[in-house]
Amino acid sequence: MAPRVLVSDKLSPTAVQIFKDKGVEVDYLPDLGKDKEKLLEVIGQYDGLAIRSATKVTEKVIDAAPNLRVIGRAGIGVDNVDIPAASRKGIIVMNTPFGNSITTAEHAVAMMFAVARQMPAADASTQAGKWEKNRFMGVEITGKVLGVIGCGNIGSIVASRGVGLRMKVIGFDPFLSEERAAQLGIEKVELEDLFRRADFITLHTPLTDKTRNIIDAKAIATMKRGVRIINCARGGLIVEKDLAEAIKSGQVAGAGIDVFEVEPATESPLFGLDNVVCTPHLGASTTEAQENVALQVAEQMADYLVNGAVSNALNMPSITAEEAPILTPYVKLAEILGSFAGQLTEEPIDAVEILYDGAPGTMNTRALSAAAIAGLLKAQVQTVNMVSAPLMAKERGIAVSEVRRDKSGVFDGYIKVTITTKKQTRSVAGTTFSDGKPRFIQIKGINMEADVGRYMLYTANKDVPGVIGQIGTAFGKAGINIANFHLGRDDKGGSAIAVIYLDEPLTEEFLDELRGMNAIGQAKMLTFDV
Numbered sequence: 305m306a307p308r309v310l311v312s313d314k315l316s317p318t319a320v321q322i323f324k325d326k327g328v329e330v331d332y333l334p335d336l337g338k339d340k341e342k343l344l345e346v347i348g349q350y351d352g353l354a355i356r357s358a359t360k361v362t363e364k365v366i367d368a369a370p371n372l373r374v375i376g377r378a379g380i381g382v383d384n385v386d387i388p389a390a391s392r393k394g395i396i397v398m399n400t401p402f403g404n405s406i407t408t409a410e411h412a413v414a415m416m417f418a419v420a421r422q423m424p425a426a427d428a429s430t431q432a433g434k435w436e437k438n439r440f441m442g443v444e445i446t447g448k449v450l451g452v453i454g455c456g457n458i459g460s461i462v463a464s465r466g467v468g469l470r471m472k473v474i475g476f477d478p479f480l481s482e483e484r485a486a487q488l489g490i491e492k493v494e495l496e497d498l499f500r501r502a503d504f505i506t507l508h509t510p511l512t513d514k515t516r517n518i519i520d521a522k523a524i525a526t527m528k529r530g531v532r533i534i535n536c537a538r539g540g541l542i543v544e545k546d547l548a549e550a551i552k553s554g555q556v557a558g559a560g561i562d563v564f565e566v567e568p569a570t571e572s573p574l575f576g577l578d579n580v581v582c583t584p585h586l587g588a589s590t591t592e593a594q595e596n597v598a599l600q601v602a603e604q605m606a607d608y609l610v611n612g613a614v615s616n617a618l619n620m621p622s623i624t625a626e627e628a629p630i631l632t633p634y635v636k637l638a639e640i641l642g643s644f645a646g647q648l649t650e651e652p653i654d655a656v657e658i659l660y661d662g663a664p665g666t667m668n669t670r671a672l673s674a675a676a677i678a679g680l681l682k683a684q685v686q687t688v689n690m691v692s693a694p695l696m697a698k699e700r701g702i703a704v705s706e707v708r709r710d711k712s713g714v715f716d717g718y719i720k721v722t723i724t725t726k727k728q729t730r731s732v733a734g735t736t737f738s739d740g741k742p743r744f745i746q747i748k749g750i751n752m753e754a755d756v757g758r759y760m761l762y763t764a765n766k767d768v769p770g771v772i773g774q775i776g777t778a779f780g781k782a783g784i785n786i787a788n789f790h791l792g793r794d795d796k797g798g799s800a801i802a803v804i805y806l807d808e809p810l811t812e813e814f815l816d817e818l819r820g821m822n823a824i825g826q827a828k829m830l831t832f833d834v
């Protein structure tokens with residue numbers, strides 16, 4: 305059945321066409337996102353949800369969406385999506401990180417000019433026939449200090465435009481290196497320094513706990529008198545009432561505000577003040593940017609729903625369309641190894657190490673590790689998948705580590721999952737052959753070569769004569785058919801293991817009978833999704 309996507313915000317028609325061309329059914333209901341109740345009613349029918357900023361994807365929406373596999377944001381900011389809730393449900397959240405960057409940077413620059421020359425007020429006054437030439441005295445931009453807070457994609461473009469306008473650009477961003485700053489032709493400074501020196505301040509950070517209220521009364525008091533402030537990033541970065549007070553007092557000479565604490569903003573302490581220029585979250589609103597993000601989000605979502613390729617996901621490593629078919633057998637293998645370890649472990653897991661030897665070590669190991677952890681946790685949480693697994697492992701205090709090394713044995717490569725609990729360390733290794741099927745090659749340090757079956761009995765026993773006969777007799781007496789049998793041991797008379805393939809699962813009574821046998825230390829029924 306074709307996957308189904310709901311587009312619940314206004315998106316360019318390009319997106320709808322791309323979904324259709326790629327074999328995805330699509331419902332384009334651009335006003336639905338604003339109707340919370342209706343969204344809750346219908347979301348259960350969809351595999352994908354494509355949005356902009358109007359649709360709020362809360363935990364409630366996610367809980368009402370058992371079939372949802374991907375949320376695609378046609379834009380950058382994903383503060384309207386509850387990402388932890390989506391991750392817990394195994395739903396990928398993706399955005400389009402570059403499609404509207406230039407457009408938004410240009411909006412910030414436009415705001416800077418509009419504020420410097422009071423364009424909107426001058427326009428309104430002139431069109432009202434007032435000709436107030438003396439009222440609208442502006443300031444030059446050339447030679448002024450532009451302080452850019454957040455020098456990522458958009459901030460960097462604004463910085464370079466500032467340099468082009470012959471401004472002195474200074475930037476604050478904890479992740480900005482001296483090299484990158486030099487490349488942009490700007491000076492890297494601390495925030496206090498930026499506040500103290502800038503004539504214009506422009507914000508380009510996401511809204512996080514660290515950036516919320518980054519401009520409040522206290523910060524404004526440290527700024528140059530007559531500073532002008534631009535916010536085309538997110539409402540909540542500025543305390544609007546503090547900025548309004550500072551504009552009234554003359555400490556701040558003007559502000560260009562595209563984003564608000566509450567949106568849609570129908571009232572704000574900034575409304576009606578002299579030299580405040582407001583736009584209704586128009587940063588990304590150009591034909592070009594909307595075409596870019598619509599095209600990109602539809603391509604990305606369809607690629608995931610149809611081919612399993614993952615790009616620009618915020619809660620899952622990327623997997624390209626070329627990579628997906630090569631990775632798939634190893635994803636399956638990693639999941640099976642994790643599942644084997646998870647099913648055999650009955651006490652809390654402290655740590656998991658995933659070793660990549662040879663070929664799989666050259667692949668996307670973040671995705672493979674996510675699959676191994678998903679397999680491991682499946683014994684406890686049925687709904688876990690590659691998206692939710694890393695978060696769930698973290699929530700459970702499981703330390704996950706990856707080791708990669710060159711090919712060291714007869715196989716082109718293999719994966720080994722080792723788990724550590726308070727009581728023991730246990731490992732299982734496997735590989736895939738050219739048929740793409742997973743094989744176990746080592747269990748608890750004992751070499752063996754075994755296929756993976758749907759129902760498998762695992763026994764650990766002492767290597768003494770008669771054990772296999774005893775097990776075989778018990779199966780015969782109970783009338784249970786054995787489909788296949790694999791054995792391995794470390795040393796003569798040491799530890800041995802058996803993996804027995806069955807057509808159906810064994811009962812607990814029968815397992816207890818096996819466990820009652822003298823030489824058998826462990827008998828466990830394992831089920832695999834094959």
Ligand SMILES: NC(=O)C1=CN([C@@H]2O[C@H](COP(=O)(O)OP(=O)(O)OC[C@H]3O[C@@H](n4cnc5c(N)ncnc54)[C@H](O)[C@@H]3O)[C@@H](O)[C@H]2O)C=CC1
Binds near residue numbers: 510587
């Ligand atoms: N008004 C609009 O329509 C639009 C607004 N935006 C918003 O613009 C913002 C920036 O977008 P991009 O540049 O694409 O993001 P980005 O992720 O490329 O850059 C953000 C930068 O902020 C920096 N940062 C994080 N915490 C910081 C802190 N405490 N202090 C200083 N810098 C910090 C990061 O290191 C990063 O370099 C986002 O919030 C996004 O939602 C994006 C597009 C359109």
Ligand SMILES: O=C(O)CCC(=O)C(=O)O
Binds near residue numbers: 357378380588
């Ligand atoms: O979709 C829009 O108009 C807003 C864009 C935006 O805020 C973003 O991409 O973060």
